Every structure is written in C-alpha cells, then in structure tokens.
Amino acid sequence: MKNITYILLFLLLVVLSFSSCVPTRNLTYLKGKQQENPNIGSTTPSNYSLDFTSYRLQSYDILGINVKSIIPSKYDLGTTEASNIQSQGQGGGQNGNALLSGYTISDSGYVQVPLVGNVQVAGLTVDEAASKIKTAVEERFTEVIVKVQLLTFQVTMLGEVAVPGQITIYNMRMTTILDVMALAGEPLVTANRQKIRIMRRKGATLESYYVDLTQDDILTSPLFYVQPGDIIYVEPLKGNKALQTNAPLIGIASTILNLAFFFTNFIILFRR
Numbered sequence: 001m002k003n004i005t006y007i008l009l010f011l012l013l014v015v016l017s018f019s020s021c022v023p024t025r026n027l028t029y030l031k032g033k034q035q036e037n038p039n040i041g042s043t044t045p046s047n048y049s050l051d052f053t054s055y056r057l058q059s060y061d062i063l064g065i066n067v068k069s070i071i072p073s074k075y076d077l078g079t080t081e082a083s084n085i086q087s088q089g090q091g092g093g094q095n096g097n098a099l100l101s102g103y104t105i106s107d108s109g110y111v112q113v114p115l116v117g118n119v120q121v122a123g124l125t126v127d128e129a130a131s132k133i134k135t136a137v138e139e140r141f142t143e144v145i146v147k148v149q150l151l152t153f154q155v156t157m158l159g160e161v162a163v164p165g166q167i168t169i170y171n172m173r174m175t176t177i178l179d180v181m182a183l184a185g186e187p188l189v190t191a192n193r194q195k196i197r198i199m200r201r202k203g204a205t206l207e208s209y210y211v212d213l214t215q216d217d218i219l220t221s222p223l224f225y226v227q228p229g230d231i232i233y234v235e236p237l238k239g240n241k242a243l244q245t246n247a248p249l250i251g252i253a254s255t256i257l258n259l260a261f262f263f264t265n266f267i268i269l270f271r272r
Contacts, residue, residue, distance in 0.1 A: 028214060029178075029193070029213055029214060030213070030215065030216040030218070031215055031216065032216035032217070048216070048219040050219075050220065050224075051220055051224070052225055053222060054125040054127075055125065055228060056123050056124060056125055057105060057121050057124055057125070057126065057129055057150070058122060058202075058203060059105050059107050059108075059122060060104060060105060060152075061104070061105045061150060061152055061228065062103065062104050062105075062150075062151045062152045063102055063103045063104075063105065063111055063129070063148055063149065063150060064103075064150075064151045065102075065103055065113060065133060065146070065148055066147045066148075066149075067137055067141075067147075068144065068145045068147070069143055069145075070144065070145055102151045102152075105121060108122075109121065109122025109123065110122075111129075113133060113137070116136045116137055116139075116140065119132060120132075126148055126149070126150050129148050130146055130147065130148035133146055133148060150228065152228055152229070153169040153228040154166050154168050154169065155167045155180050155226050155228075155230045155231075155232060156230070156231045156232065157180065157183075157184040157234075158232070158233045159233045159234035159235060159236070160190050160191035160235070160236050161185060161186070161187050161188065161234050162184060162185025162186055163184050163185040167180055167183050167184065169228075175226050176224050176225055177211070177213070177218070177223070177224060177225075177226055178213070179226075180232065190236050190237050191234045191235070191236065192234070192235045192236060192237045193214050193234075194212045194213070194214050195210055195212070195235050196212070196213055196232065196234055197209070197210055197232070197233040198211060198232055199230070199231040199232075199233070200227060200229070200230050201229045211223050
C-alpha cells in the first residue's frame with residue numbers, strides 16, 4: 001500500500017510540474033533597474049515622465065452634445081427650439097441609447113449640430129470641440145452651457161486574456177493598457193506579456209505597434225495610454241500552446257490524483 005502512495009505522490013508531482021512550466025520572469029510586470037535594486041522602505045518615490053497626449057477626434061467618432069441654459073427663467077430650453085440640440089435625452093445614461101441619438105463625425109470631419117449647422121471638429125480634442133461648438137451655438141442662443149462627450153470609447157481585447165471582447169471606457173482621460181488588461185480579467189499564464197500588439201486607427205490608416213509589459217519602459221511610452229478603437233492582441237507564449245490546450249485535462253488529472261492520494265492514506269490509517 002505504501003508503494004501505491006509513493007507512486008501517486010510521484011504522479012501528482014509530475015502533473016504539477018506540467019501545470020507550472022511557465023517561468024515567473026515571464027509573468028512579472030514592469031521590470032527595470034529600480035525593481036532589481038529597490039530601495040524598500042525609502043520615502044523617495046521612483047519618478048517616471050509620462051507621455052500622455054489627449055485623443056483627437058476622427059471621422060466616424062460619435063459625439064454626445066448637450067446644451068443647457070445657465071438661467072432657466074430667462075432661457076427655457078424645454079420650451080424653445082434649442083431643446084433639440086441634445087443627443088442624450090432621457091436615455092442618455094445608457095450607452096446604447098446614447099449611441100443611437102449621438103452625432104457622427106462625417107468623412108470630411110464635420111458634425112452636424114441641429115439649428116446650428118456643420119461644425120468642423122476632426123483633429124480637435126473633446127474639450128476643444130466643446131469650445132468650438134459652444135461658440136457656434138452662441139451665435140443663435142445666449143446664456144448656454146455646452147457639454148460634449150465622446151460616446152465611442154471602446155477597446156477590443158483579443159488573445160490570451162480571461163475575458164476577450166469589447167471593453168467600454170467611461171473615463172477617457174489617461175486610461176492605460178494596464179487598466180484595460182485588468183478589465184479583461186488579467187492575461188492568462190500562457191500569455192506573452194513581452195509581445196502585446198496594439199492596432200490603432202489614424203484616419204484611413206491602421207497602425208500596428210508592439211509593447212513589452214514586463215519592462216518599465218512602457219510607463220514613459222505614449223502607447224501606455226489606450227485610445228478609442230484600439231485593438232489589443234495578447235499573443236500566446238511559444239511552446240506553451242499544449243499547456244493551454246491540455247489545461248482542463250491537467251486539472252482533472254490533478255483532482256483525481258489528489259482524491260486517490262487522500263483515500264489511500266485514509267485506508268492506511270484505518271487499517272492501523
């Protein structure tokens with residue numbers, strides 16, 4: 001009986017070795033000199049120079065435009081024609097309804113604002129577009145507040161992540177690739193964190209980049225921040241596809257061996 005116990009223990013160790021064959025160095029994020037020689041306990045922070053650039057609107061982006069009166073008693077938007085200059089009625093809080101009632105930027109870069117006309121916004125940031133639309137609205141109406149919001153901030157996650165698919169970003173300011181990775185449920189153990197592909201639309205061109213999340217150089221790269229429409233593909237580690245394919249079988253085998261090991265030891269103790 002003891003021989004059976006030793007055999008089961010050996011098989012369990014073999015199964016566990018198969019399930020943990022990815023080196024930890026491939027799983028560690030943001031390695032660098034500061035991590036290799038950290039000054040633990042120091043109150044002096046490690047500083048990184050951020051390279052963040054505000055997103056500039058492009059054709060086919062969808063904007064939510066809302067105009068409100070500063071002084072309702074003087075200018076009641078609810079009873080005037082200007083109340084039509086809204087893209088987020090009662091359902092504005094729901095992303096699907098907002099998209100249906102939003103304003104799409106045309107091929108030529110204009111957005112058509114009701115009662116105002118075409119306003120050129122392509123190439124502007126959201127804040128710059130809001131200021132320009134407000135100027136156009138004030139040519140017809142006074143005492144107004146104009147709010148502009150980008151409704152199409154979605155990022156597509158593909159590859160070796162727990163939850164692939166489209167992710168909607170509600171805080172468009174300085175959202176990082178690590179934020180998106182966290183929303184996708186963390187890359188799998190078979191993911192190649194050293195080779196993350198980012199595909200980004202620039203007008204009629206699709207640009208492709210590769211980033212390494214295991215090195216802290218990414219913190220100072222403009223690619224650290226995601227942009228609307230980004231497609232992020234997490235490649236699998238070479239040579240570990242078999243581990244991913246056989247992961248369910250390995251889990252089942254590990255469970256069976258654990259149960260067999262437990263019952264064998266139970267029988268040995270019972271016979272004593």
